[in-house]
Amino acid sequence: xxxxxxxxxxxxxxxxxxxxxxxxxxxxxxxxxxxxxxxxxxxxxxxxxxxxxxxxxxxxxxxxxxxxxxxxxxxxxxxxxxxxxxxxxxxxxxxxxxxxxxxxxxxxxxxxxxxxxxxxx
Numbered sequence: 020x021x022x023x024x025x026x027x028x029x030x031x032x033x034x035x036x037x038x039x040x041x042x043x044x045x046x047x048x049x050x051x052x053x054x055x056x057x058x059x060x061x062x063x064x065x066x067x068x069x070x071x072x073x074x075x076x077x078x079x080x081x082x083x084x085x086x087x088x089x090x091x092x093x094x095x096x097x098x099x100x101x102x103x104x105x106x107x108x109x110x111x112x113x114x115x116x117x118x119x120x121x122x123x124x125x126x127x128x129x130x131x132x133x134x135x136x137x138x139x140x
Contacts, residue, residue: 027069034058056090059083067103076103094127102140
């Protein structure tokens with residue numbers, strides 16, 4: 020609802036609030052609910068797409084990689100991180116990220132786009 024109302028800062032606040040409830044376990048099994056990953060990825064996309072704050076987007080996507088290192092959405096985070104770096108003028112760093120995406124996820128939905136030079140969100 021906040022997004023449709025273009026209240027992006029309120030949306031960010033709610034997403035951060037959700038992530039703050041995340042509990043970690045050292046026992047077998049996980050208390051992890053899938054919404055945490057989606058919320059963390061959404062934060063980065065809000066910064067990139069709606070707020071045009073590429074520096075914050077870079078930090079959000081880098082954090083996603085650290086916080087959700089086993090996620091099946093890591094290729095998404097790398098894709099958006101690469102574009103955030105491009106938008107912030109860091110072309111060499113973006114190339115490294117896109118190369119990493121190709122090396123780690125050669126079958127990713129983004130790999131063909133990168134190989135064909137269609138690397139735009």
